[in-house]
Amino acid sequence: MTAVRADTPPRQDAAECGTALLDTLTGESLEWLERHAGFFHLPQHTTTTADPDLTLKPLGELAELSALIAARHPLPALRARARRLLDHAWRETREGAVFAELVRAEPQATYPVELYGSFARAGLRNAAAEELMRTTTALRGWRVARDDHTRTLAVLNAEARIGLRRHAAFDTVLAHTRLGVLPEPWTLECASAYGLTHDVFHLTDWGRCPGRLPAASAAYLRTWLPAWLESWLEEEVWDLAGELLAVTACLPKASGHPAAWRRLAAARTPDGALPERGEPLPAGAGAGEVFLHCYHSTLVLAFAGTLARTAARGGRAAAQDSEVIA
Numbered sequence: 573m574t575a576v577r578a579d580t581p582p583r584q585d586a587a588e589c590g591t592a593l594l595d596t597l598t599g600e601s602l603e604w605l606e607r608h609a610g611f612f613h614l615p616q617h618t619t620t621t622a623d624p625d626l627t628l629k630p631l632g633e634l635a636e637l638s639a640l641i642a643a644r645h646p647l648p649a650l651r652a653r654a655r656r657l658l659d660h661a662w663r664e665t666r667e668g669a670v671f672a673e674l675v676r677a678e679p680q681a682t683y684p685v686e687l688y689g690s691f692a693r694a695g696l697r698n699a700a701a702e703e704l705m706r707t708t709t710a711l712r713g714w715r716v717a718r719d720d721h722t723r724t725l726a727v728l729n730a731e732a733r734i735g736l737r738r739h740a741a742f743d744t745v746l747a748h749t750r751l752g753v754l755p756e757p758w759t760l761e762c763a764s765a766y767g768l769t770h771d772v773f774h775l776t777d778w779g780r781c782p783g784r785l786p787a788a789s790a791a792y793l794r795t796w797l798p799a800w801l802e803s804w805l806e807e808e809v810w811d812l813a814g815e816l817l818a819v820t821a822c823l824p825k826a827s828g829h830p831a832a833w834r835r836l837a838a839a840r841t842p843d844g845a846l847p848e849r850g851e852p853l854p855a856g857a858g859a860g861e862v863f864l865h866c867y868h869s870t871l872v873l874a875f876a877g878t879l880a881r882t883a884a885r886g887g888r889a890a891a892q893d894s895e896v897i898a
Contacts, residue, residue: 591881595647597837598877600844601870602641602653605634609657611863614664624683630867632687635661637875639694640778645878654874662691668698675701679708682718682727689730693777702734715739721748722767725774746775751789757796762812765800769815772822779879782822793819794826801832808850810839811869814876821879828880836873846870 612634614627634657641654665671668691674684685705691697708714709731718724724745731738746752750764751771760768772793776782785793801816813832820826840846845866847853853865 591884593833593837594877594881594884595650597833598641598645598874598881599647599650599653600840601846601874601877602650602657604844604870605638605657605867605874606653608863608867609660611860611867612657612661612664614670626864628683628687631661631664632690633868633871634658635687635694636690636778637871639690640780641874641878642694644780644882646881650878658694658696662696665691668696668701671698671701672704675704675708679704679711680713682723682730685709685734685736686726686730689733692730692735693733705734705736709736709739721745722750722770722774725749725771729774729777746771751775754789754792757792757799760796760800762804762809765804765812766815769812769819772819776822778875779818779822782824782883785822790823794823797823798827798829801829805832805835808839809848810836810846810850811848811872814846814869814872818872818876818879821876821883828884833880841866844870846873 612631614631638654638657638661642651642658645651645654662668668688671684671688674681678684684701685708688698688701688705692702718727724740725742728738728740728742728745730736749771750760750768772785773779775784777784797816797820801813801820804812804816813836817829817832817836820829836846839850845862846869847866848869853862857865
């Protein structure tokens, strides 16, 4: 599978980057994800020895972003499609029983709490898992400082979503992140750029509460994000470009970057997926390898399109911190 050439007209007329293009990109991304839902699958006996990047991580990302889309997109058909993906992810966890098993096996690990938090935010809960988490997150060892402050923000958000006591002050941890320090913009490279986008996502609850961004942080991002976006579009790092567009949708008075949306539209494969990067897959790549190369960036495209769509219709003002999917 190879990406569409930049000179190939996208299926949607992208001469005008408006709501129609955003809805097309979101809708076709969700269609691709639903056709490939079978790859968002946990083995029958999920253990802590399984590679979470190939099992739990994709499922958690599907839950996090499909829940947002199911709650916030203005089109009922796209909300329903996202809700089906969220329900699929919940069924794969055996309605949360997997998280109880993981916490029992590895009580010091944060990833079961982080992943379960995505479901809890959507109103999908498992009493046994939460009882165990109340115990393990109260241990002294849970409060040991972690080197990755952005990851700590994820843990703090999960604790709040589940209803657990936060083990540290969110603002204190945020102050040590890239979003808190606001370092020289030319020092940003690919790995730290992902950290910065996730600082924004954790602070704003994945775009639901953009008003939480401090004015200085918003001004910094509004000034420098266009240059970063153009740089990674030139390098054809489509996945990161999508995350930067999602961050843009959280900023007041920021450009919609229509040219960037058209670039991503043209970079998609004929079946509607957005590869993570512009380089082609090796010849003979199997369906599983294709999925791993495309699922995250395709999911991010649907997520960013939803945030941009809600921002365009005044969704920033309508954001509700207490929003839960029915």
